[in-house]
Amino acid sequence: MTGIIGTGLLGQALVSRLLAASQHVVGFDIDPERCRELAEKGAQVARRVTELASESVILLCLPDSTTVASVLSLIAPSMSTGSCIIDTTTGDPGDSRRAARQLAEQGIEYIDATVAGSSIQVEAGEGVFMVGGNPAAIDRCQSLLDALSPHSFLLGPSGAGATMKLIINLALGLNRAVLAEALVLAEHANVDPQLALEVLRNSPAYSAQMDSKGEKMIARDYLTQARLSQHLKDVELILQLGKESSCPLPLSRQHHTLLQQAIDLGLADQDNSAIIEAWREMGEQC
Numbered sequence: 001m002t003g004i005i006g007t008g009l010l011g012q013a014l015v016s017r018l019l020a021a022s023q024h025v026v027g028f029d030i031d032p033e034r035c036r037e038l039a040e041k042g043a044q045v046a047r048r049v050t051e052l053a054s055e056s057v058i059l060l061c062l063p064d065s066t067t068v069a070s071v072l073s074l075i076a077p078s079m080s081t082g083s084c085i086i087d088t089t090t091g092d093p094g095d096s097r098r099a100a101r102q103l104a105e106q107g108i109e110y111i112d113a114t115v116a117g118s119s120i121q122v123e124a125g126e127g128v129f130m131v132g133g134n135p136a137a138i139d140r141c142q143s144l145l146d147a148l149s150p151h152s153f154l155l156g157p158s159g160a161g162a163t164m165k166l167i168i169n170l171a172l173g174l175n176r177a178v179l180a181e182a183l184v185l186a187e188h189a190n191v192d193p194q195l196a197l198e199v200l201r202n203s204p205a206y207s208a209q210m211d212s213k214g215e216k217m218i219a220r221d222y223l224t225q226a227r228l229s230q231h232l233k234d235v236e237l238i239l240q241l242g243k244e245s246s247c248p249l250p251l252s253r254q255h256h257t258l259l260q261q262a263i264d265l266g267l268a269d270q271d272n273s274a275i276i277e278a279w280r281e282m283g284e285q286c
Helices: 009-020 032-041 049-054 065-078 093-104 119-123 135-140 142-148 160-188 193-201 209-219 228-244 250-264 272-285
Strands: 002-005 025-028 057-060 084-087 109-116 128-132 152-156
Touching: 002 009, 002 049, 009 025, 009 032, 009 119, 009 142, 025 032, 025 049, 049 065, 057 065, 065 093, 084 093, 093 109, 093 160, 109 135, 109 160, 128 142, 128 160, 135 142, 152 160, 160 193, 160 209, 160 228, 160 250, 160 272, 193 209, 209 272, 228 250, 228 272, 250 272
Parallel strands: 002 025, 002 057, 057 084, 084 109, 128 152
Antiparallel strands: 109 128
16 A cells, blocks of 8 residues: 555646556545545545554655655654655755655655656656655665656655756746747737747747647636646745855746746636736736
């Protein structure tokens, strides 16, 4: 039985992958609606998070490192030596390294296995996992990681997966913001945005964000695949990593401002493609 704690958009996708691979899954979430969705998928639902401490492998899919630390404080004291935490949370790499050290004192392995890709892409087996941790522990969990995705990279010790996730999210987020700016320019320049998107897709300017977010931006369809507020949190972690690494990130600072503007428009829980509304709002003020 594999445990999973945190079954939001990504967590539900991970559960679907495991069940499709004939894995037995027991999950927990503080949201009763998400627990109901778990049961409908065919997973077992725990009544309390501490019930999962007896599982030999537990996946974490939580909002941030603070929540991870809180959950670990509840379950780690009851976990057995040799058990393993696989943390898919996009969090602070320093917190990942700290968690690995603390759990190692109890004989518990900690693997950070962050994910690149939306929940829809992950459920389709198109997510990319960036893994950090003890190679021997990763080998023991390889069949489970393979069930989650055929695409994974071993980056190094614990914390390396979390670091790479921030690097990827920097590029993804800026690609999304650039696409939004280009489409708004098309709107203002009286170029059909749909035609502009088609040309962009077939030009050297192409990025995969045009396929996943372009139509959503044009149609103002912000049904959530990944929340805009979550990416603001990611950009804050990216800026923190840049500061710790003595690396200036001027584009990411501007991106942070744009995301905050979109949140101020009431779009925090909408899909991250809604960043285009920050550009549209600025255009209306010109």
